[in-house]
Each structure stands twice: as C-alpha cells, then as structure tokens.
Amino acid sequence: MNEQAPEMPTDSPPSGFLWGAATSSYQIEGSPLADGAGPSIWHRFAHTPGRVLNGDTGDIACDHYRRWREDVTLMASLGLNAYRFSVAWGRILPEGTGRVNQPGLDFYRHLVDALLEQGIEPMLTLYHWDLPEALDARGGWASDASPGWFADYARILYRALGDRVRLWITLNEPWVITAGGYLFGDLAPGHRSQSETPIVAHNLLRAHAAALASGRAEGIERIGLAVNLEPQYPASPLADDIAATARRDAFINRWFLDPVFFGRYPAEMEAIFGTAWPEYSASELDALRAPPDFIGVNYYSRSVVRADPTEQPVGARRVRQDARPHTAMDWEVYPQGLTHILAWIQGRYGNPPVYITENGAAFDDPPPVAGRLHDRQRVAYLRSHLRAASRALRRGVDLRGYFAWSLLDNFEWSYGYAKRFGLVRVDPVDRQRLIKDSGRFYRDAIRRYEGRA
Numbered sequence: 305m306n307e308q309a310p311e312m313p314t315d316s317p318p319s320g321f322l323w324g325a326a327t328s329s330y331q332i333e334g335s336p337l338a339d340g341a342g343p344s345i346w347h348r349f350a351h352t353p354g355r356v357l358n359g360d361t362g363d364i365a366c367d368h369y370r371r372w373r374e375d376v377t378l379m380a381s382l383g384l385n386a387y388r389f390s391v392a393w394g395r396i397l398p399e400g401t402g403r404v405n406q407p408g409l410d411f412y413r414h415l416v417d418a419l420l421e422q423g424i425e426p427m428l429t430l431y432h433w434d435l436p437e438a439l440d441a442r443g444g445w446a447s448d449a450s451p452g453w454f455a456d457y458a459r460i461l462y463r464a465l466g467d468r469v470r471l472w473i474t475l476n477e478p479w480v481i482t483a484g485g486y487l488f489g490d491l492a493p494g495h496r497s498q499s500e501t502p503i504v505a506h507n508l509l510r511a512h513a514a515a516l517a518s519g520r521a522e523g524i525e526r527i528g529l530a531v532n533l534e535p536q537y538p539a540s541p542l543a544d545d546i547a548a549t550a551r552r553d554a555f556i557n558r559w560f561l562d563p564v565f566f567g568r569y570p571a572e573m574e575a576i577f578g579t580a581w582p583e584y585s586a587s588e589l590d591a592l593r594a595p596p597d598f599i600g601v602n603y604y605s606r607s608v609v610r611a612d613p614t615e616q617p618v619g620a621r622r623v624r625q626d627a628r629p630h631t632a633m634d635w636e637v638y639p640q641g642l643t644h645i646l647a648w649i650q651g652r653y654g655n656p657p658v659y660i661t662e663n664g665a666a667f668d669d670p671p672p673v674a675g676r677l678h679d680r681q682r683v684a685y686l687r688s689h690l691r692a693a694s695r696a697l698r699r700g701v702d703l704r705g706y707f708a709w710s711l712l713d714n715f716e717w718s719y720g721y722a723k724r725f726g727l728v729r730v731d732p733v734d735r736q737r738l739i740k741d742s743g744r745f746y747r748d749a750i751r752r753y754e755g756r757a
C-alpha cells in the first residue's frame with residue numbers, strides 16, 4: 305500500500321468545504337516590536353526566566369513577519385483553499401487602545417490580499433492570547449473595561465479588512481486563556497488565582513458578545529468562537545467517577561458554550577469554584593447570550609476521568625491510557641473523540657455550522673533525509689482524524705471545514721520550540737521550510753476528497 309495514499313472514504317465533503325491550516329501571531333511571526341508594534345504579555349512572559357522551556361521566545365519564531373510571501377506560496381503548493389491566522393493586537397494598537405499603528409494594519413492587509421490572490425480563504429482570529437502588555441498593566445482580562453477594549457480593537461479590524469475577510473473568530477479558546485493564564489498559571493500572564501478566574505471568564509464572554517455586536521454593526525456576517533473541546537469519559541461506573549466526569553465536562557466543554565448559546569453557566573461551576581463563584585443577576589447572564597455564526601472546534605484528544613479530591617478545583621483527574629498511542633504532548637491519540645464531540649455539539653446546540661479550526665499532533669520528528677521528512681505518526685494521526693470527521697459528516701453534522709494545526713513547526717507556548725506540530729518543518733537555525741510527508745499526505749487527501757486525484 306502506498307504510504308501516502310490517504311485510504312479514506314472518498315465520500316466527497318459538502319461543496320465549498322474548506323481545507324486549511326492554522327497558526328497564530330505570537331507563535332509564528334517573530335519581530336514582536338517591529339514597525340511600531342507594542343509588546344504583548346507573551347513577549348514579557350517568554351522573556352521572564354523560567355517561564356518557557358530552554359528560555360525560548362517568539363523574538364524570531366518562524367520569521368513569518370518577513371517571510372509571509374514565501375509562506376503563502378507554500379500554502380498554495382499544499383493545495384490549501386483556506387488559512388486560519390491571528391492578528392497581534394499590539395501591532396494594531398501598540399497601547400491596546402487609542403492610536404492605530406498603520407504599518408501593523410498594512411502587514412495584515414498585504415497578507416490577506418496575497419491569500420486571496422492564491423484563492424485561499426482567510427479566517428481571521430482576533431485574539432489568540434497575545435494581549436498588549438499596556439492593557440495587562442491596566443488589569444488585563446480581569447478588568448471590567450476589557451470587553452470595551454476588545455470591541456474597539458475588533459471594530460478597527462472589521463473596518464480595515466471586512467471587505468475582504470469573510471470568516472472571523474473573536475477569541476481562541478477562552479478556557480485556555482482563563483485556566484492557563486489565571487488559574488494554573490502556565491500561560492501568560494501567569495496568575496494563579498481561584499477568585500480572579502471566574503471574573504476573567506465572565507469578561508471574556510462579555511468581550512465575545514461585544515465583538516459580535518460591533519461586527520454586526522459593521523455588517524460582518526460570519527463571526528465564530530473557537531473553543532478547545534475534549535470529550536470526557538468516566539474511568540469506571542462508580543458514582544464518584546461519573547460525577548467527577550460531569551464536573552470536568554462542565555469545566556472544559558460547557559463553561560463557555562452554554563452561556564453564549566443559553567445565557568446561563570453550567571450548574572457544576574458553583575460546585576467547582578465554591579465561594580469564589582460570583583453571584584450573577586439574570587440580566588448579567590442574559591447579556592452573555594451571543595450565539596456565534598459558527599463554532600470553531602479545536603480537537604486534539606479525550607480524557608478518561610477519575611474522581612480525585614487532591615486535584616483542585618475540579619476534584620477530578622485524567623487517567624493515562626497506557627495501552628494506547630500518545631503524542632509528544634502525552635495526549636492520547638483518540639480519533640473517535642472527534643466524531644463524538646462533533647455529534648455532541650450537533651445535539652446540544654442545535655446543529656450550528658462548525659469548522660474544525662485546529663486538529664493535529666506533536667511527535668518527535670526524525671531528521672530530514674535527502675530532502676524528505678518521514679513523519680509517519682503524524683500521517684497516521686491526520687488520516688485517522690480525517691476519517692473521524694468524515695463519519696461526523698455522514699451523521700449530518702454541519703461541518704464546513706478542517707484546519708490542520710499547524711502549517712509550520714512553531715513556538716509551542718511554555719514548551720518553546722521543543723514540540724513540533726507542523727505539516728512543514730522549520731529549521732531551528734536558518735528557518736528554512738521543508739514540507740514533511742504529512743504535508744504531502746494532506747495535499748493528496750485534499751485532492752482525493754475534492755475528486756481531483
């Protein structure tokens with residue numbers, strides 16, 4: 305069997321299905337302070353000793369800020385018809401509010417125009433974790449003013465690019481912004497506060513609603529919310545494990561989607577945060593109802609859950625499935641979970657349009673040999689997850705596209721450059737791009753699915 309053959313069901317996806325790859329600003333651009341840009345919380349966090357493995361920073365990253373033309377050509381050579389990227393807020397508003405930095409807007413306008421010239425649909429994420437440092441100094445997402453800051457920033461981008469960008473995402477993973485940045489502290493700004501955490505989550509939901517409203521006022525029609533979703537499975541039928549699984553499901557999967565679709569938080573949140581969970585009036589909760597035009601699903605793995613009172617605040621922990629394959633992030637490879645979570649959205653939220661906005665895997669890639677990089681495990685991961693997405697389509701899920709994470713090996717947050725998710729290798733020294741076997745596989749899969757193979 306040809307290693308590269310995508311041996312997948314070739315039932316073709318709906319017409320207009322998007323085949324893309326995803327990245328984010330701080331992870332690929334480099335040049336964080338170029339042309340008048342203001343520093344972000346990730347610039348400061350990465351330059352704080354001990355926060356990022358090996359002291360890695362995004363000062364250069366993939367050097368995409370300077371190599372973006374080459375990267376658009378690379379996307380076209382992979383046969384992508386879409387590309388998901390994020391805008392660095394600090395390039396547009398160096399102080400987070402107030403003065404607009406025109407060279408920052410120009411960078412993204414040139415990128416979008418180059419994508420459109422290649423027939424590649426841009427999907428623009430307004431916020432992928434790189435808050436301007438100047439706003440963090442004013443309280444950041446814990447500040448009651450943060451939704452207004454975000455809506456004003458969004459409006460500037462809607463006005464600048466709304467005539468050529470048709471797919472927008474307000475926030476990337478409000479759960480990770482909240483849990484990583486304010487509860488567990490492994491991500492910028494590195495706080496560890498149970499009392500701050502629900503306040504930040506509430507402000508992020510208000511910010512999403514405000515950016516959705518300001519987009520509507522500007523005539524923007526397709527605005528989504530990207531969420532990390534991880535199906536939770538009980539480790540045993542014991543009541544304690546079932547209850548722990550429900551709490552972890554609320555904590556990871558329903559904390560943000562229930563408010564935007566139903567105007568209410570999951571009941572489990574008060575049990576999780578106890579006295580740290582604020583009282584909300586009916587009007588405060590109803591103000592969170594801001595259903596997106598589509599849900600962006602970032603899927604990587606599942607969790608098998610056991611009750612564990614020592615694991616706070618949820619009182620639950622993930623049980624490693626030793627008998628199953630895992631990625632270099634120690635995440636179980638579980639493609640069935642993608643089908644399950646897409647069917648769950650279909651049933652719970654009324655079959656909204658969905659894009660898989662991130663799916664991929666880090667593996668310790670072998671070194672390139674004779675200009676080829678045989679990343680067999682990533683090829684297998686992609687194949688199994690494309691099949692899982694195909695099964696969801698057959699179940700009537702309104703799946704509109706798939707974006708592989710990631711186009712390029714890039715800055716993997718607190719892991720720095722030690723974890724590589726790219727379909728394309730980026731050389732650590734000269735940043736030369738090399739398409740891996742997984743990139744070739746994805747290109748062939750797109751052709752096969754689109755009936756061009």
Ligand SMILES: OC[C@@H]1[C@@H](O)[C@H](O)[C@@H](O)c2[nH]c(CCc3ccccc3)c[n+]21
Binds near residue numbers: 480604716717
């Ligand atoms: O870790 C791989 C990618 C990141 O590089 C993306 O920036 C981010 O959107 C993203 N989200 C997830 C799933 C949620 C998660 C994030 C961080 C740590 C653990 C799980 C995985 N990823």
